[in-house]
Amino acid sequence: MISSNPRILANKYSIRSLINSLARDYSQENFIKFSNDALIVEVNELNCLTFELAAYSPLGGHRYSGKILFNNEEVSFDEMLPILCERFNEVDTSFIDNVLNSRNNMELILREYENRDIIIDDYLSSEQLMLLGHPFHPYPKCKNGMNEEDMRLYSPEFKNEFNLIWLKCHSSVIYTNGDIINVHKAMNELANFDLEELEEDYIYIPMHPWQWSRLAKKNEVETLLQSGLITKILQGRRKWCALSSLRSLYSKDAPYLVKYSMDVKLTNSIRHLQPEEAIRGMQMETVFKNEKVDEFSQKFEVLYEPFYVALKNNDGSAIIESTIQLRENFASDNCLLLATLAEENPYTGKSHLTTLVEENAKNLKLETGNFFLARKNWFSAFLENVVGEFIKLSEEHGVLLGAHMQNIILRMKDGLPIGAVYRDCQGTGFTSKSVEKFGKKYDFISKTKGNILNPDDVNKVYTYYLIINSVFNTIISLANGDEKAEIFHLNQFRNFIFKGYKESSFLKFLLESETLFQKGNFRCCITNINENTIANPWDIYNQIENPIVSLLRRPRQYQGTLYECKTHSGQTISLRAFDLDKDIDKFHEWHNKEYIYEFWEMNFSKDELAKYIQGLKSSPFQLPIIVDINGQQAGYFEVYWAFDDRIAPYCDANIYDRGIHILIGEEKYLRTKAVYESIFHLTKFIFEDDKRTQSIWGEPREDNKKVLKLAELLPGWSHEGVFDFPHKRSNLLKASRELFYMENTNE
Helix, strand or coil: CCCCCHHHHHHHHHHHHHHHHHHHHHHCCCCCEEEECCCEECCCCCCCCCEEEEECCCCCCEEEEEEEECCCEEEEEHHHHHHHCCCCCCCCCCHHHHHHHHHHHHHHHHHHHHCCCCCCCHHHHHCCCCCCCCCCCCCCCCCCCCCHHHHHHHHHHHHHCCCCCEEEEEEHHEEEECHHHHHHHHHHHHHHHHHCCCCCCCEEECCCCCHHHHCCHHHHHHHHHHHHEEEHHHCCCEEEEEEECCCEEEEECCCCEEEECCEEEEEEECCCCCCCHHHHHHHHHHHHHHHCCHHHHCEEEECCCEEEEEEEEECCCCCCCCCCCEEEECCCCCEEHHHCCCCECCCCCCCHHHHHHHHHHHCCCCCCCCCHHHHHHHHHHHHHHHHHHHHHHHHHHHHHHCCCCHHEEEEEEEEEEEEEEEHHHEEEEEEEEHHHCCCCCCCCCCCCCEECCCCHHHHHHHHHHHHHHHHHHHHHHHHHHHHHHHHHHHHHHHHHHHHHCCCCCCHHHHHHHEEEEECCCCHHHHHCCCCCCCHHHHHHHHEEEEEHHHHHCCCCCCCCEEEECCCCCCHHHHHECCCCCHHHHHHHHHHHCCHHHHCCCCCCHHHHHHHHHHHHHHHCCCCEEEEEEECCEEEEEEEEHHHCCCCHHHCCCCCEEEEEEECCHHHHCCCCHHHHHHHHHHHHHHHHHHHCEEEEEECCCCCCCHHHHHHHHHHCCEEEEEECCCCEEEEEEEEEHHHHHHHCCCC
């Protein structure tokens, strides 16, 4: 039973984010171990901390019960922290304070929702109901610098609305990377939305009320006020609210969103906008619009950040704490923030994404395997309409977007993602492909600007943001604590990449590298590194085991004869990989026979069939086989890994289970023992091909009675029932390895 006590929940989820970030950052070292449903951290040679697991996650999103042991004695979350810190040689004094700040803030937030439903059903709720924060961070809800009153007023989880403070400024006090005329126009367009009357000779700058209360006390700002360069302070009339990042403010009909510098510690840094980062929004917009990059997709939208502004010091430099960035507003109907959708509802223990997918299954009235199929369909749509768009942008134009979950807004239709809106151009960069395409035209695209990434850097940063942070975390959320489901969706992702993008150098790295790079949030926090100002950003990256390589079957190439034997009836049966040059004519002939196309429905042209076979041969999970009897082509078998195929939602397949489709093309073998012997030896070949294969599955059409009779006779095979594909009603057949060898009397 899930506790509803906010302190117990805050401790449990703080353990999850803290220990999962630790385990991921130090996964290549031997002081982290898993044993008997627990994660163990060896503090030193004599002492260890044990965190009881509620569910193990192959991708690292482990769930914990909340119980902590130190040398077999139970300790509290607060008692655990200084013990944990003994493991590390260098620990910043702020670390424990920030972890406790995060835990206490989480408790405060959870108390707000103790007796309320937490429903993510529109854009604003998805921004304001991220209650737990980054799932791989030591202090995901750290807001050091704000007290409880500040949080209740300005933190998004409390859903408060407030007015902006406006400064009427002379243009000489404005520090900006934009053309001052365009800046004047855009700032006053926003001011017209929020103020009743403007004096057009001035530029109006909006200030976050919390930040302004600090800025107004700075000597540099006091000097500006006294000089008359800031001549009036006004209060806006519209209501604004904080988005999930806290420092970005939203008002539904405003022409722009506003992002602020804020004197508050959020996750890895004090959130001050740095000019070298803020300028990237203008760079991205210039390339996207001038080169029509923004027309590459009907599914994808980037929210441009045309310029930043700040108040100017006497020496002409920017007052960094006053920096603000405008960001385009957008049509937010039917949009949801991915990070919140993937988050767990702490009072149900179920992710919001799981709840959405379950609702999809009910609406579609799916029967057998309904939730499994609905989950598979949702993830397919996510890969095709969201992840694929980020990949295409990188591959075709050399543009990288810092696509972590909190920057991806999903466009939804009928419960499925149909596209995405990307925000935060500070997290963008160009690859060497961009230099090649656009470098001569734009002087800001050069190898000296800091956001030009070579292929090795792309492998690091894009792997972390797009794959580890967004794809893997979405899989963790979809699986909702089901270890097998995580492997299934990871495999689904691998096949998506393999099918569409396997020639990409980045994705080739992703599919084949033994390790992946990820940003070490725990490493960053334990020593209090500010990731925004660190000299070498790669210093906070570390390598982790690549689960695509370590957890999944590696694709195999099959050629020539795979299996051959002499049967008791004296015939020679050979199974061999389909040879397009040798076998396509016969394959085409078979598919134009009525008794075959009645069931296979593939009476296509020879070219179409050749394309079909080539697709199977290049697939990571399908194997087309020709069966020869006495050296003559007799039939066609399609062998596939069931875990990867459409049958997976309807059977209890494991990752090494296989499935088969059977076609006997030569009439002279029909109703003879040759059919039985061919399928028997196919079964034997499959079990011998991989010793980990425990079951083989089949899904013939329900009215194919002959196959059912064969299943009764063949050793190991059984009829498991009937189910409905979207396109046909099928029998479910299964061959068990154990039963096959137990019942086999043919040898």
